[in-house]
Amino acid sequence: MGFWSAIVGGRRGWRAARYERRVSQIEALGPALRLRSDEELSAASLTLRQRARSGEPLDALLVEAFALGREASARVLGMRPFDVQLQGG
Numbered sequence: 001m002g003f004w005s006a007i008v009g010g011r012r013g014w015r016a017a018r019y020e021r022r023v024s025q026i027e028a029l030g031p032a033l034r035l036r037s038d039e040e041l042s043a044a045s046l047t048l049r050q051r052a053r054s055g056e057p058l059d060a061l062l063v064e065a066f067a068l069g070r071e072a073s074a075r076v077l078g079m080r081p082f083d084v085q086l087q088g089g
Contacts, residue, residue: 019087022063026086029067038075044068 033041048065052058066086074080081089 016087020083022066023083023086025063026067026070027083029064030071033067033071036071041068041072041075045072 036044044064045068048061048068052061066089070081070086
């Protein structure tokens with residue numbers, strides 16, 4: 001095992017760190033989304049769809065889309081996806 005692989009866990013460790021950063025970004029949006037009404041969340045979802053259809057890269061929408069999905073799941077199902085489920089998505 002090389003020096004950098006030992007420090008960051010190799011390619012797997014680097015990918016895991018990237019996914020963990022995204023989960024942190026998703027969690028950071030949570031408090032603001034909890035304050036929004038159901039209608040506001042629905043409108044935000046429609047806006048995301050329009051942005052995707054207009055050609056905006058999906059990677060640019062990913063964090064916001066997952067944050068909206070997580071909040072919707074918490075409200076409708078009473079269940080909040082775990083961090084590892086967000087990483088898998």
